[in-house]
Amino acid sequence: MNFYFEAATVLDRLDEKKGSIKGMLGALPAQNRKRTTALVLESLKYKSALKEILDASGVLQLEKRVFDSARASPQNIALLLLHDLLFAKGGIQAGDGPLKQAILRHKTRLNAELVKIKIKRGAQSKENLVQQSDPRASKIPRYARVNTLKTTLSAAVIDLTSRGYTDGDEAKGTVFTYDKHVPNLLLFDSNRSLHLDPAYERGELILQDKASCLPPLVLQPPSHDKACVIDATAAPGNKTTLLSALMRNKGKLFALERDKRRFKTLQMMLEKAGATNVEARNEDFTSLDPTAPEFAHVTHILLDPSCSGSGIVNRLDYLLDDNDENDATDDDRLERLASFQLAMIKHALQFPAAQRIVYSTCSVHAVENERVVRAALEAAGDSWTLARREDVLPTWSRRGLQEELGPDEDATSLIRCMPGEDETNGFFVSCFVRRSSLSAVGQKRNATEAADSAGPKKKKRRKNKKKKKKGANQENAPVQVESVENDSD
Numbered sequence: 001m002n003f004y005f006e007a008a009t010v011l012d013r014l015d016e017k018k019g020s021i022k023g024m025l026g027a028l029p030a031q032n033r034k035r036t037t038a039l040v041l042e043s044l045k046y047k048s049a050l051k052e053i054l055d056a057s058g059v060l061q062l063e064k065r066v067f068d069s070a071r072a073s074p075q076n077i078a079l080l081l082l083h084d085l086l087f088a089k090g091g092i093q094a095g096d097g098p099l100k101q102a103i104l105r106h107k108t109r110l111n112a113e114l115v116k117i118k119i120k121r122g123a124q125s126k127e128n129l130v131q132q133s134d135p136r137a138s139k140i141p142r143y144a145r146v147n148t149l150k151t152t153l154s155a156a157v158i159d160l161t162s163r164g165y166t167d168g169d170e171a172k173g174t175v176f177t178y179d180k181h182v183p184n185l186l187l188f189d190s191n192r193s194l195h196l197d198p199a200y201e202r203g204e205l206i207l208q209d210k211a212s213c214l215p216p217l218v219l220q221p222p223s224h225d226k227a228c229v230i231d232a233t234a235a236p237g238n239k240t241t242l243l244s245a246l247m248r249n250k251g252k253l254f255a256l257e258r259d260k261r262r263f264k265t266l267q268m269m270l271e272k273a274g275a276t277n278v279e280a281r282n283e284d285f286t287s288l289d290p291t292a293p294e295f296a297h298v299t300h301i302l303l304d305p306s307c308s309g310s311g312i313v314n315r316l317d318y319l320l321d322d323n324d325e326n327d328a329t330d331d332d333r334l335e336r337l338a339s340f341q342l343a344m345i346k347h348a349l350q351f352p353a354a355q356r357i358v359y360s361t362c363s364v365h366a367v368e369n370e371r372v373v374r375a376a377l378e379a380a381g382d383s384w385t386l387a388r389r390e391d392v393l394p395t396w397s398r399r400g401l402q403e404e405l406g407p408d409e410d411a412t413s414l415i416r417c418m419p420g421e422d423e424t425n426g427f428f429v430s431c432f433v434r435r436s437s438l439s440a441v442g443q444k445r446n447a448t449e450a451a452d453s454a455g456p457k458k459k460k461r462r463k464n465k466k467k468k469k470k471g472a473n474q475e476n477a478p479v480q481v482e483s484v485e486n487d488s489d
Helices: 002-015 022-028 032-045 046-056 066-068 076-087 098-104 107-121 135-138 153-160 210-219 238-246 259-274 324-328 333-346 369-380 436-473
Strands: 144-147 175-178 185-188 230-231 250-254 278-281 300-303 356-361 385-386 415-417 425-434
Touching: 002 022, 002 032, 002 076, 022 032, 022 259, 032 076, 032 230, 032 415, 046 076, 046 259, 066 076, 076 098, 076 107, 098 107, 144 210, 144 300, 153 300, 185 415, 210 238, 210 300, 210 356, 210 415, 230 238, 238 250, 238 259, 259 278, 333 369, 356 369, 369 385, 369 425, 385 436, 425 436
Parallel strands: 230 250, 230 300, 250 278, 300 356
Antiparallel strands: 144 185, 175 185, 356 425, 385 425, 415 425
16 A cells, blocks of 8 residues: 555645645655556546545545545545546555455445546546646657766767667657757657656656756856855755756755755755755755855855746646646735745845846746846845846847836846747746946956957067067077967966
8 A cells, every 4th residue: 555655645745735746756766656656647637537436426424434544635545546446457456455445345336426427528438537738738848958967968868869769850759859048958759758767767867847947057056166056945956956067066055945845855856866066954045144154155046936836837737736727826826925036035135245146937927027026126226137138048039028027127138938839838037146246247358358459469569579670680699589379368
């Protein structure tokens, strides 16, 4: 029964909105991952029908004492057992314990309710009861990021081709291709499952939507031994491991996660990916003291706080509660989320050495995106501004909404991704930069440009001087001329 309890725990956490399906399944113990993953996904596909059958049969009420004593919620453990009874070829894969017997005692009634629901829904077969996916999800390729902490792009490609994959111009069937915006990101057929791929199991491939890769890229974390970066809401760890890869495992990356269960998922992900420069902490980012000595050198901060998730349309999360879409558009909930998101940004702005802060969401709502950015800029005064488009993935075409950001800022500094249109889930990315750091960069750039422009003239004068001296007295000893090789340094 253990793998049933593992699967029920995943369903319980999904009901509590403690993470995504992909994140939950990726954190399962390797021993039963394949079996448990299949059970969870198949049960979610039939969840609507299974819940209706359970309710109509009254099994949970009739067997209340048995199911209340289970190590998971009664409804979810019953739902999983019912799935295997009605839809799995081998039936319930467990010994004759009390939970299995509680379901089998009502086998006739449960099968009768299955027949009723098929008639009610006009289903010719059991397969017709499967919950339909969001059609936009089929337009999103299956993305897999090559984890450069453990391998290289070329080595990963050789490994894939040795197992029957080929690279080409279109991600279809066993053909994969390369993303044009994100380095080391591969695109596979949207129907391709990689959860059990050997490279994924080894941590060499990380299943990460393209949009989720953008915030770390925009943050541009430093990659030297003294680098100090914060990932404020790190679980499940995809963005964290990308940050670590961009930092080349150098310096220190603080990864914070306040939820204990999600923190464990984060720890497992970091270990699997080989991210050794990360210091993971089970703490709330807003509880940190920005003036503490250990954070005195933090220059880059990534903020990806809780949001409505209204941009998520992937192949798995459509299986979650049917009421999620209504929740995502609830005005009161959005305002509460926006208030929390703004508080996160304001706290990040207090870190004294911070130069660059990226704020992102997987929401399509302006109230969580442009309006939060506008409020943060107003709170920051003249100290902070938005990074210019040329410094925020300039080749990405879809930018922010000017009417929502207001006339005082340039919405092209912002990035938006629309589900079903950009081959990604919905996403929003913004980048705050401290004005003083911009001035320093500008001064350095001006000095470099001045040196470059002065260099050739200096060389020309010395060359003329050399010619003049040689021409004046060919019989005299050779004139020593100062080397000009380093004039452009």
